[in-house]
Amino acid sequence: MSNVMDSGIRRNDGREINQGFLSMNKHSSPQFKATPGGSLKGKLRVPGDKSISHRSIMLGALADGVTEIQGFLEGEDSLATLKAFLAMGVSIDGPHEGRVVVKGVGMHGLTAPATALDLGNSGTSMRLLSGLLAGQEFDVELVGDHSLMSRPMRRVTEPLAKMGAVIETTDEGTAPLRIRGGQTLKGIDYDMPVASAQVKSCLLLAGLYAQGKTCVTEPAPTRDHTERMLSGMGYEVVRNTSRACVEGGGHLKAAAIDVPSDISSAAFFLVGASIAPGSDLLIEHVGINPTRTGVLEILRLMGADIEVQNPREVGGEPVADLRVRYAPLKGIDIPVEQVPLAIDEFPALFVAAACAEGRTVLAGAEELRVKESDRIQVMADGLQALGVDAQATPDGMIIEGGAINGGRVDSCGDHRIAMSFAMAALRSRSEIVIDDCDNVNTSFPDFVGLASTAGLSIQAVR
Numbered sequence: 220m221s222n223v224m225d226s227g228i229r230r231n232d233g234r235e236i237n238q239g240f241l242s243m244n245k246h247s248s249p250q251f252k253a254t255p256g257g258s259l260k261g262k263l264r265v266p267g268d269k270s271i272s273h274r275s276i277m278l279g280a281l282a283d284g285v286t287e288i289q290g291f292l293e294g295e296d297s298l299a300t301l302k303a304f305l306a307m308g309v310s311i312d313g314p315h316e317g318r319v320v321v322k323g324v325g326m327h328g329l330t331a332p333a334t335a336l337d338l339g340n341s342g343t344s345m346r347l348l349s350g351l352l353a354g355q356e357f358d359v360e361l362v363g364d365h366s367l368m369s370r371p372m373r374r375v376t377e378p379l380a381k382m383g384a385v386i387e388t389t390d391e392g393t394a395p396l397r398i399r400g401g402q403t404l405k406g407i408d409y410d411m412p413v414a415s416a417q418v419k420s421c422l423l424l425a426g427l428y429a430q431g432k433t434c435v436t437e438p439a440p441t442r443d444h445t446e447r448m449l450s451g452m453g454y455e456v457v458r459n460t461s462r463a464c465v466e467g468g469g470h471l472k473a474a475a476i477d478v479p480s481d482i483s484s485a486a487f488f489l490v491g492a493s494i495a496p497g498s499d500l501l502i503e504h505v506g507i508n509p510t511r512t513g514v515l516e517i518l519r520l521m522g523a524d525i526e527v528q529n530p531r532e533v534g535g536e537p538v539a540d541l542r543v544r545y546a547p548l549k550g551i552d553i554p555v556e557q558v559p560l561a562i563d564e565f566p567a568l569f570v571a572a573a574c575a576e577g578r579t580v581l582a583g584a585e586e587l588r589v590k591e592s593d594r595i596q597v598m599a600d601g602l603q604a605l606g607v608d609a610q611a612t613p614d615g616m617i618i619e620g621g622a623i624n625g626g627r628v629d630s631c632g633d634h635r636i637a638m639s640f641a642m643a644a645l646r647s648r649s650e651i652v653i654d655d656c657d658n659v660n661t662s663f664p665d666f667v668g669l670a671s672t673a674g675l676s677i678q679a680v681r
């Protein structure tokens with residue numbers, strides 16, 4: 220049933236993703252060149268939600284029965300998750316134009332992979348899988364690219380150890396993660412020190428394999444796709460405002476999953492259209508789960524003109540079309556409670572702040588320093604290179620809005636930073652050249668094509 224050959228995954232466009240595609244040669248990482256000016260117009264649909272795509276493969280693989288997924292993100296991060304489950308013996312057909320069929324093996328049907336699982340650039344894959352795999356019968360090793368191998372993993376390995384998991388990290392608490400199988404896990408009641416959906420999801424997934432009840436309390440609301448999908452597949456999750464609990468030993472039932480477009484990918488267009496005079500753009504079928512809509516709230520506080528049209532629910536997740544028109548923005552103090560609800564959107568929001576009138580202050584966002592790059596420092600450096608008054612602080616940034624000159628910036632291999640600076644060209648005085656943009660493929664394949672259709676003048680060059 221699988222269309223995967225020994226050499227790698229065959230994509231629906233005929234391209235083959237070879238073994239080792241996740242650790243691509245950075246010498247060939249393209250530059251983006253974006254010409255100043257223009258506006259964003261028309262209607263478009265951005266690719267599927269990355270968080271939901273990961274979870275659809277993980278839970279589909281563990282379910283009884285066949286899970287059909289539509290709208291799956293064919294980006295390198297979610298493909299890394301897909302490939303990990305192929306390596307653990309799950310039969311998966313696709314992706315074909317966003318459709319993936321996963322033949323579930325049940326809670327105890329995974330088999331030992333022949334080699335370490337390479338999760339590329341994807342923190343979500345590594346942290347969620349560490350929980351899911353801590354309760355298996357086999358040993359497994361998790362590795363990734365240079366960025367992923369430097370991200371903090373103790374936030375998951377420490378609470379997992381309290382549950383009885385045995386996981387080895389480096390002395391710095393980073394991957395490779397060596398997970399010893401055959402452990403008996405027991406449920407814990409865990410107060411998370413950081414607001415992290417990855418930590419919460421990791422522990423809930425481990426909790427499916429634990430004796431008794433596993434409860435996770437979060438210091439602030441974070442994305443709840445795991446809880447929603449578990450419930451949607453018939454696994455009881457007991458939730459109140461800040462706490463989610465599962466009882467180990469249950470089963471998942473296969474279900475159809477319709478993945479909405481990713482609001483984190485829509486964010487570049489929300490910002491681009493807000494800052495470019497003359498813009499009027501409709502972004503269709505976007506996931507507007509309230510744990511993800513901080514970007515809408517923050518942009519509106521800045522004066523953006525965003526209309527939520529045709530709100531509906533699709534497969535347990537709220538979805539809508541977003542119409543965004545140019546509006547003059549003003550600087551604000553970003554409300555701290557919005558931080559976890561917009562955690563991946565700050566690179567784009569910093570560009571909005573650079574185009575706003577007055578000062579924007581972000582605090583309470585130290586988590587940005589441990590994403591694919593240090594998003595506070597890398598964005599501050601890039602904005603300064605473009606002539607913007609942007610000062611990094613330990614937990615955020617202070618930006619004085621004003622003119623954006625052109626120039627050259629380094630995305631440091633961070634997809635969200637590359638796409639954010641591309642949108643900055645809509646308001647820059649001269650060309651913006653962005654280095655090291657390969658990883659845009661982790662979350663937004665064909666960003667350049669879609670952005671060009673909407674009116675951004677951008678090219679990828681090797």
Ligand SMILES: O=C(O)C1=C[C@@H](OP(=O)(O)O)[C@@H](O)[C@H](O)C1
Nearest residue numbers: 270343414415416417418562563
């Ligand atoms: O659970 C998820 O799918 C994610 C959670 C967030 O990470 P943290 O849990 O580290 O905040 C987010 O930044 C990441 O892109 C996806």
Ligand SMILES: C=C(OP(=O)(O)O)C(=O)O
Nearest residue numbers: 340341342343344563590
């Ligand atoms: C932080 C991100 O992803 P991950 O943690 O899965 O690498 C992101 O996509 O912005």
